[in-house]
Amino acid sequence: MASTTLVQRPPQDAKSAMSWERKRAIMGFLFVLPTVVFVGIFFLIPLLMTIFMSFHDWPLFGERAFIGLTNYIDLLTDKQFINSLGFTFRYTVVITPLIFLTAFTLASLVRQDIPGIGIFRTIFFIPVVIGLGISSLIWVWLLHDQVGIINKILLDLHLIPKAQLWLANPPSAMNVIMLSVVWKTVGLTMVLLVAGMQAIPDEFYEAAEVDGANYWQKLRFITLPLLRRTIALALVLSVIGSLLSFDQFFIITNGGPRNSTLSIVYWIFNNSFTYFKMGYGAAMSIVLLVILVILSGLQLYLLRDSSDM
Amino acid sequence: MSQKVHRKPKLLKYTLLYTVLIILAAAFLFPLVWSTLNSFKPAAEAMSVPPTYLPTTFSFENYIKLTTYGRGGIFRHVFNSAFVSLLTVIGTILLSTLGGYGFARFTFTGKNVLFIMVLSTLMIPFQSILIPLFVMLTAVDLHNNLFGLALVYITFQLPFGIFLMRTTFMMVPREIEEAALLDGCTSLSVLYRMLLRLVLPGIVTVAIYAFINSWNEFIAALIFMTDQDNFTLPIFLTTVRSGQYGQVDWGALQAGVVVSIIPSVFIFLMLQRYYMNGLMGGAVKS
Numbered sequence: 111m112a113s114t115t116l117v118q119r120p121p122q123d124a125k126s127a128m129s130w131e132r133k134r135a136i137m138g139f140l141f142v143l144p145t146v147v148f149v150g151i152f153f154l155i156p157l158l159m160t161i162f163m164s165f166h167d168w169p170l171f172g173e174r175a176f177i178g179l180t181n182y183i184d185l186l187t188d189k190q191f192i193n194s195l196g197f198t199f200r201y202t203v204v205i206t207p208l209i210f211l212t213a214f215t216l217a218s219l220v221r222q223d224i225p226g227i228g229i230f231r232t233i234f235f236i237p238v239v240i241g242l243g244i245s246s247l248i249w250v251w252l253l254h255d256q257v258g259i260i261n262k263i264l265l266d267l268h269l270i271p272k273a274q275l276w277l278a279n280p281p282s283a284m285n286v287i288m289l290s291v292v293w294k295t296v297g298l299t300m301v302l303l304v305a306g307m308q309a310i311p312d313e314f315y316e317a318a319e320v321d322g323a324n325y326w327q328k329l330r331f332i333t334l335p336l337l338r339r340t341i342a343l344a345l346v347l348s349v350i351g352s353l354l355s356f357d358q359f360f361i362i363t364n365g366g367p368r369n370s371t372l373s374i375v376y377w378i379f380n381n382s383f384t385y386f387k388m389g390y391g392a393a394m395s396i397v398l399l400v401i402l403v404i405l406s407g408l409q410l411y412l413l414r415d416s417s418d419m
Numbered sequence: 420m421s422q423k424v425h426r427k428p429k430l431l432k433y434t435l436l437y438t439v440l441i442i443l444a445a446a447f448l449f450p451l452v453w454s455t456l457n458s459f460k461p462a463a464e465a466m467s468v469p470p471t472y473l474p475t476t477f478s479f480e481n482y483i484k485l486t487t488y489g490r491g492g493i494f495r496h497v498f499n500s501a502f503v504s505l506l507t508v509i510g511t512i513l514l515s516t517l518g519g520y521g522f523a524r525f526t527f528t529g530k531n532v533l534f535i536m537v538l539s540t541l542m543i544p545f546q547s548i549l550i551p552l553f554v555m556l557t558a559v560d561l562h563n564n565l566f567g568l569a570l571v572y573i574t575f576q577l578p579f580g581i582f583l584m585r586t587t588f589m590m591v592p593r594e595i596e597e598a599a600l601l602d603g604c605t606s607l608s609v610l611y612r613m614l615l616r617l618v619l620p621g622i623v624t625v626a627i628y629a630f631i632n633s634w635n636e637f638i639a640a641l642i643f644m645t646d647q648d649n650f651t652l653p654i655f656l657t658t659v660r661s662g663q664y665g666q667v668d669w670g671a672l673q674a675g676v677v678v679s680i681i682p683s684v685f686i687f688l689m690l691q692r693y694y695m696n697g698l699m700g701g702a703v704k705s
Contacts, residue, residue, distance in 0.1 A: 138525020141525065141606075144517060145577065160547055160548060160550060219436070219439065232691070233448060237447065244656070244679050258470070375546055398546075
């Protein structure tokens with residue numbers, strides 16, 4: 111019989127030889143059982159529940175009613191839903207290249223073999239570990255028009271005529287929030303890019319230099335093609351993270367001014383946990399999930415290695 | 420003479436590089452430095468309009484004030500966060516290690532199906548399941564409860580944890596296990612006595628991520644904790660920010676921020692290697 115065990119079994123007599131493999135199989139199953147049960151109960155069943163709930167009118171207390179596709183149809187005429195989707199998309203489209211270009215620049219800098227470069231790499235990465243909520247609390251203070259230090263510095267340097275209300279109008283609010291998020295997250299993309307870059311052998315660059323290639327040519331023909339997988343991963347993570355943004359909008363602007371920074375997850379949050387229209391919120395969650403899956407699939411397809419084996 | 424000419428371009432390049440790096444480093448440290456400075460100003464000065472740069476006097480007033488907010492002050496919320504985070508770490512390590520070992524080293528019917536099932540959670544954003552989790556936890560009265568929150572956090576951490584531990588186990592040479600099994604050890608004691616030591620780096624990495632992510636987590640804590648006494652640290656700080664305790668106390672807020680940052684940054688700096696390995700092992704390999 112073909113041995114499918116991953117570990118060679120110790121030589122035994124015929125009878126216990128058979129039960130040894132069975133014992134291994136049972137052990138293996140028992141080892142993964144807690145995890146599987148946990149994931150099943152706390153991940154997969156809730157996922158199915160979200161779908162189930164989306165077809166219902168589901169208040170927190172009181173009667174639930176099956177209403178079929180009504181929630182989904184209501185979504186089409188929900189102005190805030192459309193606005194939130196639009197805002198979240200715009201935000202993602204602008205911030206993703208911003209993060210990526212900054213990270214790429216930092217990654218290139220941080221790869222220089224000069225003494226103390228590790229310290230800089232650490233400094234660029236530290237904001238990543240402090241949490242988006244905490245980062246938002248720092249920035250909401252920095253950006254405050256009266257007590258915030260940014261206005262004070264800009265005023266003292268005579269770069270602005272008077273204290274700016276960074277958070278008071280829609281385009282400005284989105285921009286400064288993006289600045290805070292770039293600060294917080296760029297370190298992660300930077301580290302991913304550095305890892306990918308380190309995998310590119312120096313000989314490629316040396317050979318190119320012999321052929322007289324300049325910086326941009328090396329970038330275009332060596333670095334970027336070989337970084338394709340890493341870039342794909344970094345971009346997918348970044349896009350997903352941006353589309354699911356909540357913390358920064360909740361803390362810094364409360365979705366304002368005038369609901370202009372109400373991200374889609376924020377709107378789902380309001381519907382589900384402030385108005386307690388959970389069925390409606392579930393429907394929105396499903397729509398968002400489908401969008402995410404499609405976008406991720408599309409990204410991975412577009413960024414696939416042309417020579418994928 | 421010619422020696423100087425050769426060295427000059429390098430010197431210029433180095434000076435340029437370091438200048439750029441220092442400017443960038445200053446920009447990155449800017450928010451953290453100013454936050455910390457503000458936290459050590461006397462309370463009134465921390466809220467002054469216009470703000471001051473350096474504290475006129477170094478004061479712990481803001482930190483002390485934090486200990487008086489709400490019932491139990493900041494200590495209570497630090498405890499809440501720490502409690503939940505530690506539970507999450509323990510639970511995640513247990514489930515990830517056992518599961519990772521099982522998936523890496525055993526064969527049994529349905530293994531691939533189960534593994535795909537577990538892996539699929541990597542692609543599901545946790546935001547999609549917050550609503551039903553809330554309903555489920557409310558039904559068993561675990562929603563406003565630190566244990567309940569820990570269960571939720573363990574769920575969030577498991578996909579990465581299992582993935583990482585399975586990879587780690589797969590890198591252990593099989594001969595070690597085979598030798599032990601040959602000597603008649605049970606699978607469990609093989610795991611406990613021999614392999615644990617070898618996969619410890621993976622366990623440390625899982626622990627770091629579980630702790631830092633739980634310590635910083637925001638939206639789930641916001642949703643599940645309805646009782647102010649049960650708020651974790653980030654949620655408590657947003658109540659400080661919204662001026663729930665009177666006029667917005669910016670000094671106290673930044674003091675709270677500093678308190679919140681210290682564990683994450685400390686753990687990261689001490690265990691940087693494991694953190695980075697986690698990024699590589701988890702991300703690049705996929």
